[in-house]
Amino acid sequence: MNQHTGFARIGTTPEQEARSAPAIRQSLKEIVQRYTAKRDGGAVTRETESGVIEIIEEYQGIEAEARAFADATARVKNASAIGTSWGGDIFLRGHDPEISAERMKAALLRSAWRHVYEGLPVKDCASAKDRKRFDLFFENPPELTLAAIAEHFGAFLLDQRHHILKGLAECFCDLDPAYKSHSKVAIGVQGLPKRIIVNHVDRYLSSWGAERVKDTLNALRVYRGQARMEYGEWSSMMDEARRHGEADFSGGIIRSFKNGNAHLIFDKQGLLDINRALAEFYGEVLPDAPNATEAKRPSTEVARDLQFYPTPRRVTEEVLQRLQLSGGETILEPSCGTGDMMDELADWHNQEDRWKRRTPLFVTGIEYDAGRAEQARAKGHHVMTANFLQVAPEARFDVVVMNPPFYGTHYKKHLDHAQKFLKKGGRLVCVLPATAYYDHGNTIGEWRDLPVGSFAESGTNVPTGYCVWWKPKD
Incomplete structure (x- = not known):
């Protein structure tokens, strides 16, 4: 106390x-x-x-x-x-x-x-x-x-432990994209880099690179139940690395180079601790690691567990910014769940615009689960109860915004099908697990990472992001 x-x-x-x-x-x-x-x-x-x-x-x-x-x-x-x-x-x-x-x-x-x-x-x-x-x-x-x-x-x-693990995940995801792959973490240390290169670690301890190094080493120490480094300890370690080329830290060594870069090289125990911490944080919620087994099913069959993760408000706000809405667009949201994202879209025209009164949007949702569809309709949304993959496509929407099922690579079928509903020149924003981009190469357009733990309130810590794609006009 x-x-x-x-x-x-x-x-x-x-x-x-x-x-x-x-x-x-x-x-x-x-x-x-x-x-x-x-x-x-x-x-x-x-x-x-x-x-x-x-x-x-x-x-x-x-x-x-x-x-x-x-x-x-x-x-x-x-x-x-x-x-x-x-x-x-x-x-x-x-x-x-x-x-x-x-x-x-x-x-x-x-x-x-x-x-x-x-x-x-x-x-x-x-x-x-x-x-x-x-x-x-x-x-x-x-x-x-x-x-x-x-x-x-x-x-x-x-949940103190969640935030300790989140801090470790943030540091390593910022330093190397490999740590954004929960599947690599799940299969063991061989899936992760043993060395990370940090740029701009110059003589100033407040530089961008030096701060990243300090945050990373401290995150590992906190995970191990150790106290964060005091300024004197941190300064001495960095000074030794610059004078002699390298210095030890709890979990490996840091090597300093004249071009301002530094290499964090993790020893066997350090890498094992990192791997275990990230595996615990990400969890076994998505069976899409290389050693996972998934029964073959027809392309339109709904997975046994669609991994329903409602879109948190912060994610919705970022996604809506990327839609570049001007008012009056027709919008489709497949797998709309209980209508959380549709709530924000419905209220879009009421938000402050200093230049003009916004024209309301025309939003349609599709949801397989009848209970969730009814919840969305009870809030005033237009929702069709159906398996999205079995809905006949019609290219009549200006925008498709979606958070499809994360299960395995099932999301790819939803992403491919959604493109067929867009008008020429329309845009699509799709929230996906980060493995879709970093491991599977199944995304389209521009990819943006979401902050670590963006879906924690929805029940998963899996790394996520979203892709933004504009359908060609010709």
Whole structure:
């Protein structure tokens, strides 16, 4: 437990976490109460074991403190003069000290959020990207409430290991595309590179490449239950690599070259740990690894498990940006599920446009599962209940947007069939597992990776992305 806040720390057992949960809730409640009391004035209370509410701290509030400061300034000036005769400056820098109540409130809010962040086991498990995101978040955070704390930090507390593994996956996916293939991870270390080349690792420890190296080594250390490197340790390792050409790290060696590149070379145990961590993160959700068996089935037969993964809102928002909609388009969404993406499309014309009023879109969905189709229709969407692969194609749509079944390479049949529904000059955006691009070569048009764990809320950590294709006009 953190002695200042009573927060549980990472590494505790489930039983210990369960016992500490009330302490966490009480501590957070007390921090929010203290923040409010300091800002507006009031008392911080605590209930004793006998049920008595006792006041443990009282505050005047920032507005009152600001007035008291101004009054104190006036008293000090008065104490330094007789009548109206001026004897000279008494304040440093030659002017009266001033404070702003609004700036005090902003500083208090940032301090409160950082105090919660540093007390909870968030930064101990958050990925390098999430830690950088929080640095920006703290510059202008929302009002501190228990609900806001749960919204921004809750996911890290509920599943710390997920975020540790996500951090490792982010680092390795950024450094080498091979790690975006869950099938290579599934078949063992022979499917992964033993050496990674990082560019722009120059003499500045804040350079892009140096930051990537540090994030990667720290992600591996956190996965192993080790503390992140302190700045001195990190600086010494990089200095040794530059002076002598290489340096050891826990999991291998780093070699430094005069062109600014660095090679991370993993030893057998390091590579095994990386492989095991990524395999655990990605999971065995897609049986499309080279050693997986899949029964032959007719091209239009629906797989036994279509791996229904609803499209998360963040993915939908990015996909819609890529559609370059102008209004009035006819849109088809095969495998539309319960209509989550159609919800966003239906609301598209209501979103703010500073130049003109948007023309509504005309969206049609197709869904094999009758229950999900009915759920989509209940929200007002036009949905056909059918196996998309058995629907006769008609090239009458301006746009096809889709998140087809991820099962095996079954998605390829959906992707091929969808192209037949587009008008000439129409565009298609298709969300796919990353193996479709990196392993199978089954994508069309331009490929874009989605962030690691984009579908985690839908039940899979498999690397994903999407392809964007424009049908030729002639």
